[in-house]
Amino acid sequence: AQSVSQHNHHVILxxxxxxxxxxxxxYGGTVNLFWYVQYPGQHLQLLLKYFSGDPLVKGIKGFxxxxxxxxxxxxxxxxxxxxxxxxxxxxxxxxxxxxxxxIFGSGTRLSIRP
Amino acid sequence: xxxxxxxxxxxxxEKGQTVTLRCDPISGHDNLYWYRxxxxxxxxxxxxFVKESKQDESGMPNNRFLAERTGGTYSTLxxxxxxxxxxxxxxxxxxxxxxxxxxxxxxxxxxxxTVL
Numbered sequence: 001a002q003s004v005s006q007h008n009h010h011v012i013l014x015x016x017x018x019x020x021x022x023x024x025x026x027y028g029g030t031v032n033l034f035w036y037v038q039y040p041g042q043h044l045q046l047l048l049k050y051f052s053g054d055p056l057v058k059g060i061k062g063f064x065x066x067x068x069x070x071x072x073x074x075x076x077x078x079x080x081x082x083x084x085x086x087x088x089x090x091x092x093x094x095x096x097x098x099x100x101x102x103i104f105g106s107g108t109r110l111s112i113r114p
Numbered sequence: 115x116x117x118x119x120x121x122x123x124x125x126x127x128e129k130g131q132t133v134t135l136r137c138d139p140i141s142g143h144d145n146l147y148w149y150r151x152x153x154x155x156x157x158x159x160x161x162x163f164v165k166e167s168k169q170d171e172s173g174m175p176n177n178r179f180l181a182e183r184t185g186g187t188y189s190t191l192x193x194x195x196x197x198x199x200x201x202x203x204x205x206x207x208x209x210x211x212x213x214x215x216x217x218x219x220x221x222x223x224x225x226x227x228t229v230l
Contacts, residue, residue, distance in 0.1 A: 004156070032216070043117070044157075044205065044221040051216050090157065098216045099145050099209060101159040101170055 002027055006091050006105035014113045019078040021108050023091030026072065033074045034092040034102065035065055044090070050074065051098075061085075083112045116140065118222035120206050126228045132194040135225045139188070139208030145169075146189050147209075147219060148181060152202040160204075163189060164211075196229045203227070 007022040025031065033050040048059025055067040066075045074091055091105040119138045127133050139146045148160040160179070161171040165186035174181070178197070183189040193200055203226050207219040 036221075043223050046218055049216070049218075098218075099162075099164075099169075099211070101147065101162055101173065102149075102219060103159065104149075104157040106154075106156040 002093075002103055004091055004093050004103050004105040006108050008108045009106070010109045010111070012111045012113065013081055015083055016080050019076070019081045019085070019110070021076040021089055021091075021110075022073060023075075023105050024071070024073050025091075025093045025103075027093060027095060029095065032094050032098055033065075033067060034094075035059065035063070035074070035076045036090040036092055036104075037087045038090070039087045047076070047089075081110075081112055083114045086110060086112045118206055118208050118220050120204075120222040120225050122225060123223065124226045124228075126230065127196055128230050129198055130195045132192065133196055133227060135191045135193075135204050135227070137189045137191070137206030137208075137222060139206070140220055142210065143208035143220075144186070144211045145209040145217075145219075146183060147207040148189070148191055149205040149207065149221075150202050151205065151224075152199070157205065160191075193227075196227075198229050201227055201229045 003026045005024045035047040037047045038044045050057050050067045058064045088107045088109050090107050092102045094100045094102045121136045146163040149157050151157045159173040162169045163183040166183050180192045203224040205224045206222040209217040209219045
């Protein structure tokens, strides 16, 4: 079955620490990859996406990600986190057309200690 | 520009009752999606409309769930009769017709459904 597996359920960091969240997906072929974020009390929103080309992609709010095709992995990174980055982060995949359904991971809750 | 809106924000019903959730997509978006997150688990796809037609309903859990999108504008998702396991947050998303380029799926705030 198609699936997305996130490496961590809950991550706790201090402000200014570096962040890396990873996920693996189980599809073959061409995929589109996403990291979504849901801040407390807010909508799910797109942080960044990988569609094709350069495996290093930049997103909003200082986030970036790396697609490692050989390992079916997609890593979200931020060099220095802030308290405002406290949120739940979702790795997600869809195949083929960007209009097709999105398959989400179970989410990683990030807590930042001030 | 208004985002995706959903109504109600919360609904608490008893097992066996009927509930109807509504989603208003971003104006002009042909694609409309329903997703659901059961407590502590992943967000799961339910179905996808292109205008008023069901493009993919592979995620609908059973025939107690009925989704409609009359006129290709807003959509409703009816659960009848509701069961305890239907509790969760129901998200709606919309996107433009791709036309060969990437179009982001924009998500609504969700409806939190609690079945007692």
